[in-house]
Amino acid sequence: MNAEPARARGGPDLAANASAAQERDTGAIRIANVVKIYGSEGAGIRAVDDCTFDVPAGKITVVVGPSGCGKTTLLNAIAGFHSITSGTIYLDDALLCGPGRPQADPGPDRIVVFQNGALFPWKTIIDNVAFGPIVQGRLSKKESFEKARRMLAESGLRNLESNYPGEISSGMRRRVEIARALMNDPKVLLLDEPYRALDSLTKSVMHEALLETFDRNQVTIFFITHDLEEAIFLGHHVVIMTTRPCRPKKIINVDIPHPRDYSILTAKRFREYLDETVEAVHEEALKAFAAGERER
Amino acid sequence: MKDLQSAFAGDVNVSLSPASLPAAKPGDGAGRRETVAFRLTQWLRSPRPYLMLVGFALFLGFWYLTVEVWKLPRFAQMPGPTTVISEWLSPDPTYGLSIYSPEYYQHIWVSWRRVLIAFLLATATGVPLGLFLGWSQRFKDYVFPVFELLRPIPPLAWVPLAIIMFQGSETPIVFLTFLASFYATTLNTMLGVESIDVSFVRAAYCLGAKRRQVFRHVIVPGAMPFIFTGLQISVGVAWFSLVAGEMVSGQYGLGYLINTSYTMVQYPTMVIGMITLGLVGYLTSAAVRVVGNYLMQWRARELAMGAER
Numbered sequence: 245m246n247a248e249p250a251r252a253r254g255g256p257d258l259a260a261n262a263s264a265a266q267e268r269d270t271g272a273i274r275i276a277n278v279v280k281i282y283g284s285e286g287a288g289i290r291a292v293d294d295c296t297f298d299v300p301a302g303k304i305t306v307v308v309g310p311s312g313c314g315k316t317t318l319l320n321a322i323a324g325f326h327s328i329t330s331g332t333i334y335l336d337d338a339l340l341c342g343p344g345r346p347q348a349d350p351g352p353d354r355i356v357v358f359q360n361g362a363l364f365p366w367k368t369i370i371d372n373v374a375f376g377p378i379v380q381g382r383l384s385k386k387e388s389f390e391k392a393r394r395m396l397a398e399s400g401l402r403n404l405e406s407n408y409p410g411e412i413s414s415g416m417r418r419r420v421e422i423a424r425a426l427m428n429d430p431k432v433l434l435l436d437e438p439y440r441a442l443d444s445l446t447k448s449v450m451h452e453a454l455l456e457t458f459d460r461n462q463v464t465i466f467f468i469t470h471d472l473e474e475a476i477f478l479g480h481h482v483v484i485m486t487t488r489p490c491r492p493k494k495i496i497n498v499d500i501p502h503p504r505d506y507s508i509l510t511a512k513r514f515r516e517y518l519d520e521t522v523e524a525v526h527e528e529a530l531k532a533f534a535a536g537e538r539e540r
Numbered sequence: 541m542k543d544l545q546s547a548f549a550g551d552v553n554v555s556l557s558p559a560s561l562p563a564a565k566p567g568d569g570a571g572r573r574e575t576v577a578f579r580l581t582q583w584l585r586s587p588r589p590y591l592m593l594v595g596f597a598l599f600l601g602f603w604y605l606t607v608e609v610w611k612l613p614r615f616a617q618m619p620g621p622t623t624v625i626s627e628w629l630s631p632d633p634t635y636g637l638s639i640y641s642p643e644y645y646q647h648i649w650v651s652w653r654r655v656l657i658a659f660l661l662a663t664a665t666g667v668p669l670g671l672f673l674g675w676s677q678r679f680k681d682y683v684f685p686v687f688e689l690l691r692p693i694p695p696l697a698w699v700p701l702a703i704i705m706f707q708g709s710e711t712p713i714v715f716l717t718f719l720a721s722f723y724a725t726t727l728n729t730m731l732g733v734e735s736i737d738v739s740f741v742r743a744a745y746c747l748g749a750k751r752r753q754v755f756r757h758v759i760v761p762g763a764m765p766f767i768f769t770g771l772q773i774s775v776g777v778a779w780f781s782l783v784a785g786e787m788v789s790g791q792y793g794l795g796y797l798i799n800t801s802y803t804m805v806q807y808p809t810m811v812i813g814m815i816t817l818g819l820v821g822y823l824t825s826a827a828v829r830v831v832g833n834y835l836m837q838w839r840a841r842e843l844a845m846g847a848e849r
Contacts, residue, residue, distance in 0.1 A: 325742055350745040362743035366761035366838045379757070380748035410842030428747065 270336055271431035271464030273299035273322060278331030280317050291317045293489030295331070299432075304458060304465040306475040308525060309485030310532035315468045318490065319434050322466065323356045324348035335431065352376055355425035356434045360441065361417050363409040369396070369420055370405040376428040388427075395423045399457070415446040419453055426457070432464045439474070448506060451477055459503045472525060476517045477509065484524045487532035494524045619808040624815070627808040635806040637797075647813070648820060650792035654710075654785075655778045655824065658717035662774055666725030667767060673726070674733025675759055691723045695781035699788050713785035713793075720777040728770025732763030765839060768832035772825050779821040794820075 280292040291314040299305045307315050320326040322333055322340065324347060332342030340348040355376075356362075363372050373392035377383035383391065396402055399419050409417050418438055425433055439447045451474065458465060469475055475482045482496040498517055500508055508514050583589060600621050606612050608620035619627075627633050631640045638644065673680045673687075695716045702712035740762060744754045786795025794817050801810035833840050 323742070323746065350742065352746065352748040355746045356742065358739045358743065360737075360739065362737070362739040364740060364743075364758065364761070365842065366764070366836070367757075368838075375744075375749075375757070376747035379744075379750070379753045382748075408838040408841055410838060411845050424747070 269301050272301040272336055273432060273464070273466065274332075274334040275299070275318070275322075276332050276334075278318070278321065278333060279329045280314065280321065280326070281329045290489040292321075292328075293491050295491045297483055297492045297495065299464060299466050300481070301336075301464050302462045303480040304467060304478050305481045305483060306467045306469060306479035307483045307485060308469055308472060308475045308521070309490060310487045310525070310529050311470065313485050313488050313528070313532065314490030315485060316436055319356070319436050319466065319468055322348065322432075323354055323434055324350035325356075352380060352428040353431045354434055355428060355430045355432075356436060357418070357421050357425060357438045359437045361409075361414065361421055361438075363417055363421055363424070365409050368406050368408055369401070369412070372409065373420065373424045373427055375424065380428070382428075392423075392427060395427055396420070398460070399423050399453070413446075415442055415450055418442070418450060422454070422457060426461060426463070430463060432466060435465065435467045437468050437470065440470070447471075447474070452505065454478065455502065455504060472518060472521045473509070476514060476521060477504065482517075482521060484521065485528070487528045487535065493528065496521060496524075617807070619811055624808050624811045628812050628815075633809075635801070635809045637801075637806075637809045637812065644812075644816075647792055647794050647797045648816060650790075651782060651786065651794045651817075652820060652824075654714050654717055654793065655775070655782055658714050658782070659721055659771075659775055659778050659824075661714075661718050662721035662725050662778070663771060666722045666770075666774070667729050670726040670729025670767075670770075671733060671755075671759060671763065673730040674763065675755060680730075687723075687726070691727075695719050696784050699785070702785075703789070709789040709791070713782065713790055716785035717778050717782040720781040721774040724774040724777055725767075725770045728773065729763055729767050732766025732770070733759055735766060736762035764832075764836055768828065768836070771828050771832070775824045775828050776821065779817060779824075783817065 275298070276296050278292055278295045279290070281288040281290050283289060295318065307318070309315050317326065321328045322335075324340070327346035328341055329346075330343075333340045333348070334342075335353065339345065363369075364375070367375065370389060370392050373395060374385070374388040377388040377391065378385055393402075393405065396405065399422075401416065401420060401423065404412055404416065404420070409420070412420070421438075422433070439450050442450060454465075455478065465478075467475075467478060476496075476498055479498055480502075482498060483492050484494045484496070485491065486493045496517060500511075500513060500517075603621045607615045607618050608622060627635065628638055630638045633641065636643075669683075673684060698716055698719060699712075702715050706712045706715060736759065740758050741754055744758045749757065782793070783795035783798070786793040787799040790796045794813050798810050798813040798817075801807070801813060
């Protein structure tokens, strides 16, 4: 019950928040020489090839790349949904997967927010949010519901508790899903194009809500997207992937301080980062197109 | 009176914006009653009930004209609607069976009990079997080929074996009725599990659920919509094979009634049996649907929203 970190009491002092960000030193992911081949070793499709990069703790790392380049494969390997063919992935000092252990165990230290949303439609919002601590046996039912209520209130979702996911808007559903993830105090949030299906207005609201959540929790975020503007707006680091097989082509460090808001979209620096990203991604997109895109 | 008022208020709201309908929380009793009253008025205002009446009128008219007016050759032996209905409602029926004879209810009761027992057995065995078939690939590899080989054998082909296997006349009939239900329930339940989006299973594991908890919190509720579709089919085919069984043996039941009226040339009674089968069969299906909607509030409410997904 006392797992609530000190930052919850941080107050509005931005400087205090910024120092909290530096204190957060768990949740670093180290991806080293990861290879993933689908199908048999010889004839299989090489989805990820010799991929190496770090996801620093307490930062937002955004991965962009042509569709079907293997970004999701990487995310699934971290989450423990898929095995990898070779290489290693570490979470802090613990080996998630590597030699002799091709597939990580999924667990509440790394929680995925899915592309199409995965709130259980048969559970009410509050039951969805309280689900994690209850099944883990970490909190009693009563405590879980109390925490879930607090969590929802924090995200401005107070009145939705007894609704079913089918009754609320898709933007709300994404926010509930992130609240459901944060209930478990995860080290990493893995977001797989969570805002893809939303219209651009809803999307911008979602971005601000996500950044607000991040400023409150300083949880490591691994975010996959197609949307370059989104990538730069959210990310501390933007990792641009090559077309299949997937490996980092360029890493852009977005040196715009958090907390950010929508005014930076028109800033000159922002446009420069965007141009740089567009150029790198466009090259890969052309290659992917020339190779004959197999996806969708 | 209160209900009518609130129903009316609801109607005004809805004509303004359809999204305001579920504002009445289905949790509390008054809200639910309001919703029911609202649905009823809405239904009565739509063309649907009147189209339904027209459909019935056309059907009865066709029957009446072909049999009683035109006396078409193929229909000559058939009892007309006036004969059947007057026999059915008569306190003193020519062939001894109408809504006033206790025997009539004895037939319905016996058939209904057989269907109920068979349906419950089929549900109790078919749902778990289907869940495991969908959940465990290895279990499916063992069981499913046998299941698929037995499934095409029609209940009628089981009749001799059922009579040899079971004592008396009651158990074989229940067994035959059970068979078809069991297949429908099992198959639909399995498909239900297979239809579950893998994201839900993954999300549950992510949130720290164990395999057993995933089964309980994701697989079972996720398969529910398919299970209930299966149960509706199941109760329908139960009546099918019940009649097949009752025509072969037994002393009571609607199938038996139809068959004996045929051999004794009591054609109106035969048709009464048929219509009764239709009515009772419809009622059981509807009951399954109501139970399903009750258990799947989330689905009913989602659909009420116009299923924006």
